[in-house]
Amino acid sequence: MTTKELFDRICRKRSFLCVGLDTDVKKIPPHLLNEDDPILAFNKAIIDATAEYCVAFKPNMAFYESMGSFGAHSFEKTIEYIRERYPDQFIIADAKRGDIGNTSDMYARSFFEHLKVDALTVSPYMGEDSISPFLSYAGKFTVLLALTSNKGSQDFQMMRDADGEYLFERVIRISQTWDNAGQLMYVVGATQASMLKDIREIVPDAFLLVPGVGAQGGSLEDVAEYGMNAHCGLLVNASRSIIYADNTEGFAAKAAGEAAAMQRQMEIALRAKGLI
Amino acid sequence: MTTKELFDRICRKRSFLCVGLDTDVKKIPPHLLNEDDPILAFNKAIIDATAEYCVAFKPNMAFYESMGSFGAHSFEKTIEYIRERYPDQFIIADAKRGDIGNTSDMYARSFFEHLKVDALTVSPYMGEDSISPFLSYAGKFTVLLALTSNKGSQDFQMMRDADGEYLFERVIRISQTWDNAGQLMYVVGATQASMLKDIREIVPDAFLLVPGVGAQGGSLEDVAEYGMNAHCGLLVNASRSIIYADNTEGFAAKAAGEAAAMQRQMEIALRAKGLI
Numbered sequence: 001m002t003t004k005e006l007f008d009r010i011c012r013k014r015s016f017l018c019v020g021l022d023t024d025v026k027k028i029p030p031h032l033l034n035e036d037d038p039i040l041a042f043n044k045a046i047i048d049a050t051a052e053y054c055v056a057f058k059p060n061m062a063f064y065e066s067m068g069s070f071g072a073h074s075f076e077k078t079i080e081y082i083r084e085r086y087p088d089q090f091i092i093a094d095a096k097r098g099d100i101g102n103t104s105d106m107y108a109r110s111f112f113e114h115l116k117v118d119a120l121t122v123s124p125y126m127g128e129d130s131i132s133p134f135l136s137y138a139g140k141f142t143v144l145l146a147l148t149s150n151k152g153s154q155d156f157q158m159m160r161d162a163d164g165e166y167l168f169e170r171v172i173r174i175s176q177t178w179d180n181a182g183q184l185m186y187v188v189g190a191t192q193a194s195m196l197k198d199i200r201e202i203v204p205d206a207f208l209l210v211p212g213v214g215a216q217g218g219s220l221e222d223v224a225e226y227g228m229n230a231h232c233g234l235l236v237n238a239s240r241s242i243i244y245a246d247n248t249e250g251f252a253a254k255a256a257g258e259a260a261a262m263q264r265q266m267e268i269a270l271r272a273k274g275l276i
Numbered sequence: 277m278t279t280k281e282l283f284d285r286i287c288r289k290r291s292f293l294c295v296g297l298d299t300d301v302k303k304i305p306p307h308l309l310n311e312d313d314p315i316l317a318f319n320k321a322i323i324d325a326t327a328e329y330c331v332a333f334k335p336n337m338a339f340y341e342s343m344g345s346f347g348a349h350s351f352e353k354t355i356e357y358i359r360e361r362y363p364d365q366f367i368i369a370d371a372k373r374g375d376i377g378n379t380s381d382m383y384a385r386s387f388f389e390h391l392k393v394d395a396l397t398v399s400p401y402m403g404e405d406s407i408s409p410f411l412s413y414a415g416k417f418t419v420l421l422a423l424t425s426n427k428g429s430q431d432f433q434m435m436r437d438a439d440g441e442y443l444f445e446r447v448i449r450i451s452q453t454w455d456n457a458g459q460l461m462y463v464v465g466a467t468q469a470s471m472l473k474d475i476r477e478i479v480p481d482a483f484l485l486v487p488g489v490g491a492q493g494g495s496l497e498d499v500a501e502y503g504m505n506a507h508c509g510l511l512v513n514a515s516r517s518i519i520y521a522d523n524t525e526g527f528a529a530k531a532a533g534e535a536a537a538m539q540r541q542m543e544i545a546l547r548a549k550g551l552i
Contacts (some may be wrong), residue, residue, distance in 0.1 A: 068391070096374060151405050
């Protein structure tokens with residue numbers, strides 16, 4: 001997929017919502033526990049209920065890995081299901097990987113060739129040669145952690161050098177000089193919306209993946225105000241506030257309602273910027 | 277396990293070698309490809325051949341994940357095999373994880389409860405609340421990336437603040453103030469041995485996991501000279517130089533020979549420092 005195609009879908013669906021599939025077997029509605037694969041059954045229901053209102057799905061690997069090879073199987077089946085039923089959806093594997101070159105090669109092969117996702121989140125700590133194997137896949141995106149939505153983002157990401165540049169700014173600036181930098185996106189937490197204006201000065205064009213709206217308390221209005229560019233440039237993720245909106249047999253309908261409410265807010269933001 | 281117990285084993289085996297199980301189906305001897313699980317068959321042979329000369333095994337998750345749920349199964353079976361046959365070995369899952377708190381909880385559960393490894397490598401980029409869920413497991417170790425062995429370590433880890441402190445130094449210094457900091461170890465590449473002296477001033481007691489000896493060109497003598505402390509404090513990892521030393525039916529014997537050669541060098545280093 002290209003960013004142009006992604007923007008076309010955003011305009012068509014009047015949404016830049018990404019639904020996070022952070023599926024925890026301890027939190028899904030109890031009646032699903034009788035299914036052969038409760039995680040997959042839950043995901044299918046959530047995907048069917050919310051696909052109309054979103055342009056992307058983001059399964060978080062940690063939730064699947066915590067169940068060993070059984071979870072890895074649920075993850076693969078979830079990706080297959082989205083690919084078959086909703087081929088227009090952008091799929092981001094939230095794995096926060098990053099390793100030395102030959103190992104990153106293995107991860108890139110795993111996620112882009114074997115699992116066929118569109119994008120993968122990656123930690124920048126190990127630098128260019130840990131990231132370049134991902135960027136060598138044409139049509140695939142690498143989503144670098146920049147400024148995250150958690151409290152610990154203050155510990156290292158906000159370190160400043162002698163010129164006053166923050167580490168997260170350096171990550172964005174330096175990575176934009178790498179080969180195939182057009183395939184980079186960045187994670188910027190919604191709880192850090194005030195920083196979005198400065199970030200847009202460093203990287204006006206890239207897409208930003210924005211977690212932290214909803215359960216973590218970030219504001220969609222602020223994110224759109226400071227982060228939206230001429231081709232939207234935003235994918236706003238919500239996980240818990242949508243997928244765990246309800247714990248009864250009506251959970252999917254409730255998830256659809258939450259996703260629809262976010263889509264309506266996003267439509268307003270897109271219109272306000274004159275993009276649709 | 278405690279660091280005291282780890283040091284006892286190092287003294288008993290006169291070795292601080294960690295064998296990296298970076299098992300790539302494209303690189304293992306061709307005759308193993310007829311096995312039901314070639315990866316597991318290779319690992320068992322390498323483990324049997326080298327266990328006498330090492331104190332730790334470090335499977336790198338990327339190599340297993342690249343094969344999907346089948347690889348996850350090989351990984352689990354490898355851990356089980358080490359646990360059953362060689363219960364004295366320290367097992368490090370090299371996964372370089374790290375995510376927001378509730379997700380790190382899932383990873384911690386996955387690696388420490390489900391897989392029962394002794395230690396896990398983690399990226400520090402997201403700060404304290406991304407690491408603390410791992411540190412809450414008593415008797416388990418969290419190995420933070422500090423100064424890695426690859427070229428890209430220069431990009432961000434060597435960023436300096438206005439006082440001249442490097443990012444990797446800040447990672448070590450700040451993390452030592454966290455709860456249960458005694459359960460932290462740090463990755464410091466052997467290719468950066470000249471930095472070990474400064475690192476030992478910040479963190480005299482912690483164990484350092486040192487990759488980059490062997491295929492990546494780091495020197496064991498330099499690492500021991502600058503990094504060893506009164507309880508050794510080093511686990512030196514070698515992967516490719518041992519496990520891919522030979523590609524014929526004699527691969528395991530050749531791996532044993534390479535591991536034995538490193539053990540002899542390590543014994544000399546331990547004696548030189550008066551630890552055995």
